[in-house]
Amino acid sequence: GESVGLHLPTLSVQEGDNSIINCAYSNSASDYFIWYKQESGKGPQFIIDIRSNMDKRQGQRVTVLLNKTVKHLSLQIAATQPGDSAVYFCAENMAQSSYKLIFGSGTRLLVRP
Amino acid sequence: DTAVSQTPKYLVTQMGNDKSIKCEQNLGHDTMYWYKQDSKKFLKIMFSYNNKELIINETVPNRFSPKSPDKAHLNLHINSLELGDSAVYFCASSQKYKLHEQYFGPGTRLTVT
Numbered sequence A: 001g002e003s004v005g006l007h008l009p010t011l012s013v014q015e016g017d018n019s020i021i022n023c024a025y026s027n028s029a030s031d032y033f034i035w036y037k038q039e040s041g042k043g044p045q046f047i048i049d050i051r052s053n054m055d056k057r058q059g060q061r062v063t064v065l066l067n068k069t070v071k072h073l074s075l076q077i078a079a080t081q082p083g084d085s086a087v088y089f090c091a092e093n094m095a096q097s098s099y100k101l102i103f104g105s106g107t108r109l110l111v112r113p
Numbered sequence B: 001d002t003a004v005s006q007t008p009k010y011l012v013t014q015m016g017n018d019k020s021i022k023c024e025q026n027l028g029h030d031t032m033y034w035y036k037q038d039s040k041k042f043l044k045i046m047f048s049y050n051n052k053e054l055i056i057n058e059t060v061p062n063r064f065s066p067k068s069p070d071k072a073h074l075n076l077h078i079n080s081l082e083l084g085d086s087a088v089y090f091c092a093s094s095q096k097y098k099l100h101e102q103y104f105g106p107g108t109r110l111t112v113t
Helices: A002-007
Strands: A010-014 A019-024 A030-038 A045-051 A056-058 A062-067 A072-077 A086-094 A101-103 A107-112 B004-007 B010-013 B019-025 B031-037 B043-050 B053-057 B064-070 B073-078 B087-094 B108-112
Touching: A010 A019, A019 A107, A030 A062, A030 A072, A030 A101, A045 A056, A045 A062, A045 A072, A072 A086, A101 B043, B004 B087, B010 B019, B019 B031, B019 B087, B019 B108, B031 B073, B043 B064, B043 B073, B073 B087
Parallel strands: A010 A107, B010 B108
Antiparallel strands: A019 A072, A030 A045, A030 A086, A056 A062, A062 A072, A086 A101, A086 A107, B004 B019, B019 B073, B031 B043, B031 B087, B043 B053, B064 B073, B087 B108
């Protein structure tokens, strides 16, 4: 069942606090960087994307930051809620191979009540 | 409901058998995908189809044969199942001009014994 997911890096936060999930990517040619959320027993769900020519993009309670110098991507979740508990994946999409998403290894977010 | 649906949700079978997983999307998307998620939650693209045409075959063994009868369906047939095929298989779809924003089905957990 879900116990195999415990091998994932885990971030544990208190409800109401802000969460920051980090991701290192490898390909400088990526055109889009994307965050997906996967709740237990469900498929990944698109959260937010950022194009490679941007360094910050905000959504509802989420902010994605892109640092191309160090090839780093982060997802900030404001006022984390129990419903935010899930595995979060970063993904890359290259213009030259746009029909393919390359996913990172995932981070499990646990929200403590 | 507008969504990506897959059947069956669970599939338990013996080595050597042949099985199929069906996928349908009613989002009007032109592009559909199959992904494999292993026991460590690593998510990897297998196939991409655009308008019923195979675009990407990510070095998947030829025991796996996708079939797209129309733009709304992408089925996956697996011959001679092996233990290593045990995983969760996700179907996804996207619009042609937003390939990185993919909508995933609920997954099919395949267990080969």
